[in-house]
Structure formats: C-alpha cells, structure tokens
Amino acid sequence: xxxxxxxxxxxxxLAAAALVSSAMAGAATAQETIxxxxxxxxxxxxAISETTLKDAMLMLIEEQNKKGGLLGKKLEAVVVDPxxxxxxFAEKARELIAQEKVAAVFGAWTSVSRKSVLPVFxxxxxxxxxxxxxxxxxxxxxVFYTGAAPNQQAIPAxxxxxxxxxxxxxxxxxxxxxxxxxxxxxxESYLKSKGVKSEDIMINYTPFGHSDWQTIVADIKKFGxxxxxxxxxxxxxxxxxxxxxxxxANQGVKATDIPVVAFSVGEEELAGIDTKPLVGHLxxxxxxxxxxxxxxxxxxxxxxxxTKNDKRVTNDPMEAHYxxxxxxxxxxxxxxxxxxxxxIDAIVGVQVPNLTGGTSEMLANHHITKPVLIGxxxxxGQFDVVWNTDGVVPGDAWSKFLDGSKDLIADWKTLKCxxxxxxxxxCGA
Amino acid sequence: MIxxxxxxxxxxxxLGMATCAYAGPYEDxxxxxxxxxxxxxxxxxxxxAGSGHPxxxxxxxxxxxxxxxxANGQIFIREPSGNLLNAVTGQAFGPAPQNLKAVRxxxxxxxxxxxxxxxxxxxxxxxxxxMDAARAVFRSRDAAALPTLQQAIAKETxxxxxxxxxxxxxxxxxxxxxxxxxxxxxxxxxxxxxxDQEAVALLSxxxxxxxxxxxxxxxxxxxxxRSRLELWNxxxxxxxxxxxxxxxxxxxxxxxxxxxxxxVINMAHGEMVMIGAYTTFVVQxxxxxYAPGMFGASLFIALPxxxxxxxxxxxxxxxxxxxxxxxxxxxxxxxxxxxSLILQQTVRTIFGPTNREVGTPAWMSxxxxxxxxxxxxxRVAIVVFAATVFVTLLLVLRYTSxxxxxxxxxxxxxxxxxxxxxxxxxxxxxxxxxxxxxxIAGVALSQIDNVSPxxxxxxxxxxxxxxxxxxxxxxxxxxxxxxxxxxxxxLLEPYAGAVLGKIVLLIAIILFIQRRPRGLFxxxxxxxxx
Numbered sequence: 008x009x010x011x012x013x014x015x016x017x018x019x020x021l022a023a024a025a026l027v028s029s030a031m032a033g034a035a036t037a038q039e040t041i042x043x044x045x046x047x048x049x050x051x052x053x054a055i056s057e058t059t060l061k062d063a064m065l066m067l068i069e070e071q072n073k074k075g076g077l078l079g080k081k082l083e084a085v086v087v088d089p090x091x092x093x094x095x096f097a098e099k100a101r102e103l104i105a106q107e108k109v110a111a112v113f114g115a116w117t118s119v120s121r122k123s124v125l126p127v128f129x130x131x132x133x134x135x136x137x138x139x140x141x142x143x144x145x146x147x148x149x150v151f152y153t154g155a156a157p158n159q160q161a162i163p164a165x166x167x168x169x170x171x172x173x174x175x176x177x178x179x180x181x182x183x184x185x186x187x188x189x190x191x192x193x194x195e196s197y198l199k200s201k202g203v204k205s206e207d208i209m210i211n212y213t214p215f216g217h218s219d220w221q222t223i224v225a226d227i228k229k230f231g232x233x234x235x236x237x238x239x240x241x242x243x244x245x246x247x248x249x250x251x252x253x254x255x256a257n258q259g260v261k262a263t264d265i266p267v268v269a270f271s272v273g274e275e276e277l278a279g280i281d282t283k284p285l286v287g288h289l290x291x292x293x294x295x296x297x298x299x300x301x302x303x304x305x306x307x308x309x310x311x312x313x314t315k316n317d318k319r320v321t322n323d324p325m326e327a328h329y330x331x332x333x334x335x336x337x338x339x340x341x342x343x344x345x346x347x348x349x350x351i352d353a354i355v356g357v358q359v360p361n362l363t364g365g366t367s368e369m370l371a372n373h374h375i376t377k378p379v380l381i382g383x384x385x386x387x388g389q390f391d392v393v394w395n396t397d398g399v400v401p402g403d404a405w406s407k408f409l410d411g412s413k414d415l416i417a418d419w420k421t422l423k424c425x426x427x428x429x430x431x432x433x434c435g436a
Numbered sequence: 437m438i439x440x441x442x443x444x445x446x447x448x449x450x451l452g453m454a455t456c457a458y459a460g461p462y463e464d465x466x467x468x469x470x471x472x473x474x475x476x477x478x479x480x481x482x483x484x485a486g487s488g489h490p491x492x493x494x495x496x497x498x499x500x501x502x503x504x505x506x507a508n509g510q511i512f513i514r515e516p517s518g519n520l521l522n523a524v525t526g527q528a529f530g531p532a533p534q535n536l537k538a539v540r541x542x543x544x545x546x547x548x549x550x551x552x553x554x555x556x557x558x559x560x561x562x563x564x565x566x567m568d569a570a571r572a573v574f575r576s577r578d579a580a581a582l583p584t585l586q587q588a589i590a591k592e593t594x595x596x597x598x599x600x601x602x603x604x605x606x607x608x609x610x611x612x613x614x615x616x617x618x619x620x621x622x623x624x625x626x627x628x629x630x631x632d633q634e635a636v637a638l639l640s641x642x643x644x645x646x647x648x649x650x651x652x653x654x655x656x657x658x659x660x661x662r663s664r665l666e667l668w669n670x671x672x673x674x675x676x677x678x679x680x681x682x683x684x685x686x687x688x689x690x691x692x693x694x695x696x697x698x699x700v701i702n703m704a705h706g707e708m709v710m711i712g713a714y715t716t717f718v719v720q721x722x723x724x725x726y727a728p729g730m731f732g733a734s735l736f737i738a739l740p741x742x743x744x745x746x747x748x749x750x751x752x753x754x755x756x757x758x759x760x761x762x763x764x765x766x767x768x769x770x771x772x773x774x775x776s777l778i779l780q781q782t783v784r785t786i787f788g789p790t791n792r793e794v795g796t797p798a799w800m801s802x803x804x805x806x807x808x809x810x811x812x813x814x815r816v817a818i819v820v821f822a823a824t825v826f827v828t829l830l831l832v833l834r835y836t837s838x839x840x841x842x843x844x845x846x847x848x849x850x851x852x853x854x855x856x857x858x859x860x861x862x863x864x865x866x867x868x869x870x871x872x873x874x875x876i877a878g879v880a881l882s883q884i885d886n887v888s889p890x891x892x893x894x895x896x897x898x899x900x901x902x903x904x905x906x907x908x909x910x911x912x913x914x915x916x917x918x919x920x921x922x923x924x925x926x927l928l929e930p931y932a933g934a935v936l937g938k939i940v941l942l943i944a945i946i947l948f949i950q951r952r953p954r955g956l957f958x959x960x961x962x963x964x965x966x
Contacts, residue, residue: 050781052890054789172543183935213934216894218885219683221676221815222929232633234641246894249791249886257812259803263547264575279791279886284801287543383542386502393474393542 040083041076041345043068044103046114046124046135051091052216052245056324057116059275060138061086063325064113066313067332077339085109093123100124104131110345111136111335113328117244118142118186125150134347136335138327140270140292142189146404146417146425148351152374153331154324155293156402157193161240163379164268164291165194167394168238169201172266176207176237178227183212187242190270194240197408207235217247220254228258231265239267248272249279252288262287262383274320277388285384293363293377294326295390300364320388326362333359334369355420365399372417372425374402462489466523469499469539470506477539478548485552486580491526493556499539500549507533551576558588563597570600574634577607603630607638610654613645620650628657632808636661668808673926679815681922682822683881685915687895688902689826690874692914694867695903698846700758701769704776705899706892707783708871711749712742712878713887714783717792732797735879742875749779750871754864762863776892784889794882818880829873830911842866846909905945907955916956921945 045064047057068082076082085107089096096115103109104127111134115121118141128135128149140155168174179194181187191210198208209230211223231237243251248271255267261284268289274296277285296307303321306329310321338354339345354369361367361377368376376399382390404425405412414430416422424434465483468476481499484492494513498504503514504523510533511523520529541549554572557565558581566588573581585605592598606623609615615623627635639658642651687709694702716738723734730737753775761768796814803812833839841862844852853859878891885891898921906917921941928937952958 049789050777050784052893054784055791055888055890058789211933214938216890217934218894219676219680219925221679221812222673222926223934225672225676225810226930229633232637234637246791246886246888246890250884253796253884254812257801257803257814258810262543263550266543275790279793279888281793281795287546289543391540391542 040081041078041339042083042085042107042109044100044107044109044112044114045084045086046089046096046099046103046112047086047116048091048120049086049088053091053116053120055246056275057091059322060114060116060324060328062314063310063328064332066310067329069313070309071332071336077336078343078345089120093117093119096120096123097127100127100135101131104128104133109133110339111347111350113138113331115139116324117184119184121150122185132347134335134350136328136331138324138331140323142186143193143402143404143406144189144409144412146372146374146419148373148419148423148425149347150373151331151334151354151369152402152404153327153334155377155379156374156404157190157406158403159293159377159379159400160270160291161190161194162197162408163396163400164270164289164381165197165240167291167381168240168266168268168289171394172238173236174238174266175203175235176209176230176233177203178209178211178230178237178239179242180211180213180223180227180239181242182215182217182244182247184215184244187212187244190242191240193406193408196410200408213243213247215245215247217243218250220251221258224251224254224258224260227265228260231260237265239265241267241269242271243269244271248276252280252285255288256284262289268381273322273324274389275322277384278320280388282384282388283386286386288384289381289393290384290390291379291381292323292390293379294321294323294361295380295382295392296321297382297385297389298363298380298392300362302360302364303362306362330359330361330367330375334367334375338369351419363395367399370401371420372402372404373419374404376401460487460489462487462492463524466495466511467509469504469511470509472506472537472540474540474542474545477541478545481545481548481552485555491523494521494526495523496549496552496556499541500546500553502538502541504539505536506539507536511539512536547576551578554578555581555584558584558601559591563594566592566594566597567600570597570604574600574604574607577611579608579612582608599630602626603635606630610638611643613643617647617650620646621653624650624653624657628660631661631664633665636665665808672809673930674923675809675811677923677926678919679819679922680926681919682819683884684898684902684922685826685918686818686822686877686880687874688899688914688918689822689829689911690870690872690877691899692903692906692911693829693842693870693873695900695908698863698866698870699765699908700762700867701765701772702758702867702870703769703772703896704753704779705772705871705874706894706896707776707779708746708750708874708892709878709881709895710783710889710892711746711779712875713794713882713885713891714787714792714878715742715745715875716879716882717787717794717887720795731795732799734795735797735883738879739876742879743872744875746875746878747868747872750874751864751868753871754867758867759860759863776896780889780892787889789889792887794887796883800883814883818883821880825873825876826911826915832869833911838862838865838869842869901942901945904949905955907957910955910957913955913957920956 045061047061048054049058049061065084068084071077072081085103087099087103089099103112113136115124115137116139121137125147133149135150136153137150138153140160143156177198179191181191195208227239266289268291270291272290273292307321311317311319334354334357337357337359338350342349342353355371358366358368363378365378378399379396380392381394382392385391404417405415407413414428415426416429417425418427427434461483465480468480484495495504498513505512505514512529513521513523515521520532522529550572554569554576555578557569560566573585585601589598589601592601603626606626609619609623627639636658639654642654691705694700719738719741720734723730757771758768761771800814800817803810833842841857844857845859845862849859902917902921903914906913925937925941928940932940
C-alpha cells in the first residue's frame with residue numbers, strides 16, 4: 008500500500024516519477040521529511056531553460072540527503088509543472104504551500120511568473136528563492152533574489168564596454184516585456200548620466216520568439232557605421248536568441264566590429280548554435296562554467312554524474328540555486344526550524360561559498376553579494392572570462408539611476424520595509 | 437694555460453655577444469605572450485608584426501587560431517598538422533611540455549591581429565588573401581602599412597583587389613593631417629566611388645582641423661552616398677520581405693492542402709514542421725558520426741526523410757483521429773490541438789527541452805553582394821527552395837492522378853465516390869502530402885530558427901493567417917498571401933518597429949477579411965456552396 012501511495016503521489020508531479028530512490032524512500036515515510044517545492048516549467052516555451060533548474064534542485068536535495076538531511080530529517084522534493092503559463096504558476100504555488108506544506112519553494116524564471124506568484128507567497132507566508140537575473144525595483148519579505156540585480160550585471164557590462172572596447176554608441180535591443188524594458192530604462196539613464204547623447208542610443212524591442220532578424224541586424228549594422236565604436240546590449244530572451252545570432256553571423260557582424268553583450272545568453276542557450284562565427288561576442292554573468300575553482304570543478308563533476316551526461320553544461324541560474332539552497336539550509340540550521348518567519352529572520356547575514364571561489368552573503372534587502380564576470384564566447388560554446396570585479400558586488404533592490412527609485416532602500420532586518428524612502432523617511436515609497 | 441683559458445673565456449664572451457646581437461625585436465617580444473595579460477599580448481603582437489622576422493606571420497596566424505602556446509615562459513606554435521614548433525627557432529620541438537596553455541585573446545587583441553594580418557599579407561601570392569588584407573587595412577587605417585600598400589597597388593593585377601587596396605590607401609590618407617589637400621581630395625573621390633556604408637562612416641568622421649575644401653568635399657561625398665544608399669535600402673527591404681514571405685509560404689503551403697482543400701483545421705501542422713527539423717538534426721548527427729565528409733549534402737539527404745517521417749505521421753493521425761471528425765470543425769480543432777501538445781512533449785522527452793544544434797553547410801554561409809544589396813546565401817537558398825516546392829506541388833496537383841483525385845474529392849466528395857475514387861484513401865494521402873510538405877519546410881526552417889520542441893508553435897498562427905488571407909483552397913492565393921504579408925511586414929518594420937508592425941498588419945488583415953471573407957483568391961461556383 009505504501010508503495011501504491013507513493014506512486015500515486017508521484018503521479019501528480021509527472022517529472023518526479025524520475026526522482027531518485029532517496030526521494031522515494033522519503034515519500035514512504037512522509038511524516039519525517041521536510042518538503043521542498045520546485046516550481047519550474049517542464050513544458051511550454053520556458054521548459055528550454057527551466058527544466059535544467061529542476062534537475063539542479065533535485066541534485067542539490069539529493070546531495071543534502073547524502074549528508075544526512077536537515078535537522079535530522081530527510082528532504083523531499085515536490086516537483087510541479089506550471090507549464091510556462093503565468094496564472095498556473097500562482098495555482099501551483101498555492102498547491103505547493105497549502106496542500107503539500109513545503110518549507111520553501113525554489114522556482115520561477117520570467118519576471119511575469121514571479122509577479123504572478125508574489126501574492127500567494129505573501130498571503131500564505133512562505134518563502135520563494137528566485138534564481139534568475141532580473142530588473143530589480145522590487146524587494147519582498149517572502150522572496151529571496153539569488154540572481155543578479157541590474158547593478159550586478161547590466162551596469163558593470165556597460166562600464167566594461169565603454170572602458171575596454173571604447174564604445175560610444177549603444178544599441179539596446181530587447182524582447183518586449185518587463186525585464187528588458189526596465190533594464191533598458193536604467194541603462195539609458197545611466198548612459199546619459201555618463202554623457203552619452205540620445206542620438207547615440209538606439210532602443211529596439213521585438214516580440215517573444217521573434218525569428219526574422221534581417222531588418223534589425225541590418226539596422227544595427229547601419230547604426231554602427233557612423234564612425235563611432237558601437238556595441239549591442241542584448242536583453243533578448245529565450246528562443247529568439249538563436250535566430251538573432253544566426254543572422255548576425257550571416258550578415259557578417261563580427262565581435263571585432265560590433266560586439267554584442269547579452270544578459271540572458273548562457274552556456275545552455277549556446278548549446279543550440281554553432282558558435283564559431285560568434286567568437287568574441289560577450290555575456291555578463293556572475294558565474295561561468297569555465298571558471299576555475301575547486302568548488303566549481305566539484306559541482307560540474309557532480310552535475311555530469313547526476314545527469315549521466317558528459318555534455319551537460321552548467322550555467323548562472325544553476326549557481327544561483329546552489330547558493331540559495333545552501334543559504335536556506337544554513338538558515339534552517341541556525342533557526343533550528345523550517346518555520347518561514349524564523350528562517351526569514353535567520354537568513355539575513357548568512358554567508359555561503361559561491362562557485363567562483365568567493366563567498367556570497369544574504370543582504371538585508373533580500374538580494375545577495377556576487378562577483379560580476381564578463382566572458383567572451385569561445386568556439387566550443389563556453390566562455391572565456393576576460394574581466395571580473397575584484398570582490399563581490401552587493402545587489403541593489405532599487406536602482407540608483409531611476410528617478411522613482413533612487414531614494415528607496417530595502418531593509419528587512421532593522422526597518423522591516425521593502426521600499427523605505429530615505430527622503431520622506433517613510434515606508435511605502 | 438692561463439692565456440689559453442683567457443682566450444677561451446673571451447671566445448665564450450664573444451659568442452654570447454654574437455647571439456645577443458642576433459636577438460632582435462622578434463625574440464624580445466615573444467616572452468611577453470606568456471604573461472597572460474591582454475596588454476602585453478597586444479604589445480608583443482605589434483612588435484612581432486613589425487619585426488620583419490620570417491616567422492612573424494606564422495606567429496600571428498597561430499595567435500588568431502588559438503595555436504600559439506606558452507609553457508614556462510617559452511612560446512610554441514602548434515602547426516595545423518599537430519606538430520609543435522619552437523617559436524624562436526622555428527624548429528620542431530620534441531615532447532610537449534606539461535603545462536602548455538594557449539595564449540588567450542580578447543576582442544581588442546583580435547582587432548590588432550586582424551590589422552597585423554592585413555599588413556603582413558598585403559603582398560601575398562593569393563588574391564583572396566590580398567583582398568582580406570586590403571579590407572583589414574581599410575578598417576585599421578594603420579599608417580605603418582602605407583609603404584607596403586603602395587608597393588601592393590603597383591603590383592596588383594586583379595581589378596577588384598586593386599580597388600580594395602586603393603580604398604584602403606584612401607582611408608589612411610584621409611585621416612592624416614600631413615597629407616596634401618590634393619591627395620586627400622583624391623582619397624575622397626576614391627571613397628565616393630566605393631559608395632558603401634563604411635565609406636560614409638569614414639567620410640563623416642574627418643579629424644578636426646582638416647582644410648575647409650577637404651571637409652566640404654567629404655560632407656558632399658557622404659551626402660551623395662547616403663542618398664544613393666537610401667534607394668538600395670528600399671530594395672533591400674523588399675528582399676527581406678520576399679525572404680520572410682518565402683518562409684511563410686513554406687510553413688503555410690502544407691496547410692493550404694490540409695486546411696485549404698480538405699477543410700481540416702489542423703493545429704498540429706506546426707508540429708509536422710518541427711518533426712521535419714528534428715529529422716534534419718538526426719540526419720546530421722548520423723552523418724557527423726559515420727560520414728563526416730558528406731556534411732555538405734546533409735540537407736539533401738534530410739529532405740526525403742523529413743517528407744517520409746512527417747508524411748507517415750500525418751497519415752497515422754488522419755487514420756486514427758481526424759477521419760472520425762470530418763465535418764466537425766470544432767472537435768477537429770480541439771483534437772489536433774491536443775495532438776500538437778502530445779507531439780511536443782514526446783519530442784521534449786526524447787530529445788530534451790533544450791535547443792538542438794543543426795549545422796549550416798558551408799555553401800549556405802556568407803552573403804552575396806549585389807551592388808549595395810547583401811543577400812545572405814541561406815536566405816537565397818530558402819527563397820529558391822520555397823519556389824521549387826511551390827511549383828512541384830502545383831504540378832503534382834495538376835498533372836498526377838493523385839492530384840486529380842484530390843481535386844475531385846475537394847470539389848464533390850459524393851460524386852467522386854460514385855466515380856469509383858476511394859475517398860477515404862485520398863483523404864489519408866492528401867493529409868499525408870500536406871504533412872510531408874510541412875516536414876520538408878522544417879528542414880529549411882532548421883537553418884534559420886531554433887530546433888526546439890516549440891518550433892512549430894511560432895509558425896502555426898502565421899500559417900493560418902497566410903492561408904485565410906490568400907483564400908482557402910487555392911495554392912496561388914497562398915503564394916500571393918505569403919509574399920504580401922512578408923513584404924508588408926518588412927516595409928512596415930523600419931518605421932513602426934517589430935511589435936507595432938505586427939499589430940498593424942493583424943488589424944489590416946482583420947479589416948480585409950471583413951470586406952472579403954473568402955480571402956484574396958476566393959473559389960467560385962457551386963463547390964463553394966457545397
């Protein structure tokens with residue numbers, strides 16, 4: 008009967024059927040486990056990026072169970088599939104918290120999916136770890152942002168191009184939704200504060216899944232031939248990247264002429280393209296698989312063993328989950344409880360090693376400290392790190408370069424507020 | 437004895453000095469490559485390129501290709517054949533040292549490498565190499581290359597290469613303050629005759645302090661080129677439109693058969709395209725593994741296979757699902773929608789959720805320059821391919837017995853049945869034909885789009901739009917519809933942007949359908965009423 012029960016439970020989360028024996032054993036003795044929710048799309052458009060993160064979470068949970076679990080109990084992963092459907096994210100989040108009674112949820116990729124689950128996490132007072140670089144301008148008590156804020160990715164990347172490549176003209180190209188629009192707004196106002204004129208900035212938005220890039224690449228070429236060094240800052244997301252890079256290669260836009268720095272293209276996305284014509288184009292992240300550190304080497308080995316595939320790559324959001332999961336484990340140990348209120352209080356200030364050889368810390372604004380790395384695409388689909396910050400950079404919840412947000416700070420430790428206005432001295436903007 | 441030792445010491449000293457004297461800038465620069473700093477690498481590159489040492493070209497080439505290696509402060513060149521050479525002597529080096537690492541380069545160094553290659557290969561015996569060199573010098577505008585450039589121009593026999601060399605010289609002369617105004621005016625004239633975007637860039641960034649007549653001539657030349665480019669630009673946009681139209685045509689033409697002539701709303705049509713693309717991927721993987729030499733032909737091998745795979749899945753779907761739903765459009769729509777999800781998830785389970793790499797054969801990479809038009813080979817290939825598929829399909833429907841039967845069944849099912857045509861079988865075959873054509877569209881689309889389980893989804897809406905707009909039941913309508921939508925989209929895009937352009941087009945189609953519900957080329961006669 009127990010086996011039947013376990014099987015039925017696993018049927019609910021289709022992918023969990025592939026779960027390793029440890030979780031099966033965990034399911035059989037349900038009372039003694041701590042449940043961890045994994046909320047990543049396993050079907051639909053975002054499955055391309057999010058399925059990997061589900062696997063990464065399963066691996067991290069298995070590792071922790073091998074180390075003896077948490078507070079003397081085994082961890083049990085509860086995997087659900089929100090199917091790249093934003094309202095379904097909220098439904099599935101409710102299912103995880105209310106029915107499955109998970110202690111914390113790791114998940115979401117797009118900003119719109121995060122916004123969709125926010126009210127659920129607030130209402131049911133649970134914890135979400137969000138692993139993807141995002142546009143900032145947010146700090147919630149129940150959410151921990153382990154991906155990069157704009158000042159940990161976009162701003163340093165632009166600084167690098169201006170300094171190292173002497174770029175004077177900028178194309179800000181993005182997919183038409185909240186992350187690129189906000190990031191480009193921040194970048195535009197940052198560039199203007201650095202003395203870049205408006206005629207030297209070109210902003211272009213394309214729909215999700217845009218596949219015909221001929222006109223836009225030709226426009227970029229034209230914009231770039233005005234005699235000033237030009238670069239493209241790309242916030243193009245998801246599937247649209249492959250045809251974009253293919254068109255760049257076909258029209259002969261080389262990195263030595265017009266470099267493209269991307270914020271959403273990592274090892275996983277490059278796996279579908281022949282990267283030889285793209286050598287030298289850039290990406291800004293907080294982690295690259297090619298980083299040489301003992302932690303990273305061990306992580307990659309474990310990942311390849313876990314997926315039983317020698318060709319699987321690692322990427323930045325995976326590292327964010329690695330950091331977030333370890334921080335949660337430490338906070339639970341510190342609080343001696345998985346109660347969300349206690350964990351939220353305990354986790355600020357927790358430090359864990361990241362995969363690039365440094366230490367990341369959870370800040371009072373629920374963002375973390377990370378190093379910033381700039382990598383150039385190599386012909387094998389990996390990145391060569393050409394620049395990195397000396398130490399770690401603390402994430403800003405509110406950008407200093409936008410009028411509406413430069414006076415705001417988030418502090419959940421002393422002020423207990425996500426948007427404290429330092430001018431009016433009031434919480435709530 | 438003492439004197440003998442002294443002589444010996446003096447001799448050794450002399451020998452040492454002699455070798456020292458031989459160590460030129462080339463030998464001095466080499467160790468800097470081992471420092472793993474981009475500035476040192478760039479400095480060393482400049483010194484090596486300017487040294488005139490016989491090995492300097494090999495070193496620069498090796499650096500470009502990641503074959504310049506460093507170990508313990510020594511520099512080695514790995515030849516393409518795999519042999520290791522000592523970069524100082526050019527002699528073969530025995531067993532490779534343990535900690536051999538490639539000298540890393542970034543974009544800045546890569547640009548310097550291109551410029552250096554340009555200077556070093558201007559006098560190459562290969563015309564292609566000289567052309568590349570001229571382009572590199574044009575871009576770098578490195579005044580140091582001027583003497584070699586003069587020499588190369590004097591010797592050059594190929595007209596194109598000579599022109600490229602001359603515009604490279606013009607680029608250098610234009611930017612130099614100590615050149616006489618007459619020479620600079622000549623340079624401007626040369627750039628004006630070149631007449632492309634790069635020439636405009638050069639002409640509009642004249643350094644400050646140029647004599648007024650030079651500045652005047654430059655701005656005039658730039659304006660002249662710009663107005664000429666405007667015209668080319670319009671032509672270029674039309675070409676982009678045709679190429680987008682041909683993609684739409686490929687995606688929609690299979691649907692024109694299943695939806696257009698059979699009236700089946702097949703939401704799984706996009707998945708047939710996707711299956712065609714995955715067939716290409718599998719074919720390429722097999723070729724990579726077993727016959728790498730045939731990679732150039734991989735797409736031709738994939739075409740019939742994609743037709744067969746997608747076509748047989750189409751027949752299977754028709755036999756097991758759709759034939760029970762004829763005349764019930766809503767149920768067909770829902771059932772095929774479900775099928776499309778099943779197919780997507782099946783592919784996702786088998787091949788994984790991430791994009792699969794489908795390589796582009798060498799003959800499809802690069803671009804063809806016609807005047808100031810740039811036609812990328814892969815787009816040219818797709819336009820030609822779409823036209824071929826269209827004509828073939830027309831001929832099949834017009835001149836084969838299958839085509840005759842399909843047309844007969846489309847016009848009057850019961851009459852065709854009475855005449856002894858097995859309408860069931862024709863339905864299955866026509867559906868298979870439509871699906872198979874979608875499959876070969878997938879082979880073409882794998883060249884320009886993601887090969888992922890979502891590939892088909894992004895084309896299904898556009899395909900229906902084309903078929904409905906063009907007129908249901910008419911292949912010519914599909915052609916005109918696809919081309920109209922493609923060209924309109926591309927002419928709108930520069931002004932309205934990609935997002936707004938699409939919205940404008942959708943509204944236009946809605947209004948058009950209001951006026952002419954049966955599309956551009958409506959079928960006339962009793963068949964419509966039936």
